Amino acid sequence: MNHTTGVPVNSSASTKERILTAAESLFAQRGFEGASLRQLTAAAGVNLAAVNYHFGSKDHLVEQVFKRRLDQLNARRLAALKHITGQSETTLEDVLSAFIRPALDLSHDGGGGLFMRVLARAFAEHDDSLRKFLSENYGHVMRQFTAEFARLLPDLSKEELYWRIDLVTGALTHAMSGFGIIQRKSDVSETIHREQTAEHLIRFAAAGLRTP
Known part of the structure; x- marks a missing residue:
């Protein structure tokens, strides 16, 4: 669990899976517009470059x-x-x-x-x-x-x-x-x-x- 965002994080999962899991939780909580990439990277424990590498946008x-x-x-x-x-x-x-x-x-x-x-x-x-x-x-x-x-x-x-x-x-x-x-x-x-x-x-x- 990321205690800053309240999003569950599995540290053993791949970077891509962690991003997807964090995104799913944030989108459910805050909507697509309401969830920022900064919140996402904090929840997944990754940097913005990792998000761009795996997903592009x-x-x-x-x-x-x-x-x-x-x-x-x-x-x-x-x-x-x-x-x-x-x-x-x-x-x-x-x-x-x-x-x-x-x-x-x-x-x-x-x-x-x-x-x-x-x-x-x-x-x-x-x-x-x-x-x-x-x-x-x-x-x-x-x-x-x-x-x-x-x-x-x-x-x-x-x-x-x-x-x-x-x-x-x-x-x-x-x-x-x-x-x-x-x-x-x-x-x-x-x-x-x-x-x-x-x-x-x-x-x-x-x-x-x-x-x-």
């Missing part, structure tokens, strides 16, 4: 904070989707599970909860360059899921389907943030609570997607 650093988490998340999503795509026995719940469960797993992994706050910042601050980066790098993931949803919901127009998927994604982001009114009870394990969250969200999303 603050914008690229922001992108790499997202890439570190989202590459892993979307690889898991696509692997789960690959097993069920196009099969006659595949249900809407199966596709939602492939979309939702890896995201909930990420939100409870080490540092995942902090990343959810960074993600919320991205939506709140309306950063157009970041939105473009996310669309260009991860838009193909949503297109693959949307194609499978469309196959299973042939009566929905493309526009209606996009509206519903957007709302499902919003509900998932809310569930991942842990800010909802349903909090884990002290006698319920983290694993069981996460499974309960997944089951409720999948049922809720399936009902919304199926509505005529």
Whole structure:
């Protein structure tokens, strides 16, 4: 822990990883504009030259904070989707599970909860360059899921389907943030609570997607 900034620092991690971890924490606390490079270098225990060497610019650093988490998340999503795509026995719940469960797993992994706050910042601050980066790098993931949803919901127009998927994604982001009114009870394990969250969200999303 860096006692000056309150950011956890793992001294055994590589310089690049320390910078990314410190940046994720600062972005969650102070936003992309509010977190300065001076604060970042102090939190990570590095100099500005190290930040420039590994990332070149603050914008690229922001992108790499997202890439570190989202590459892993979307690889898991696509692997789960690959097993069920196009099969006659595949249900809407199966596709939602492939979309939702890896995201909930990420939100409870080490540092995942902090990343959810960074993600919320991205939506709140309306950063157009970041939105473009996310669309260009991860838009193909949503297109693959949307194609499978469309196959299973042939009566929905493309526009209606996009509206519903957007709302499902919003509900998932809310569930991942842990800010909802349903909090884990002290006698319920983290694993069981996460499974309960997944089951409720999948049922809720399936009902919304199926509505005529």
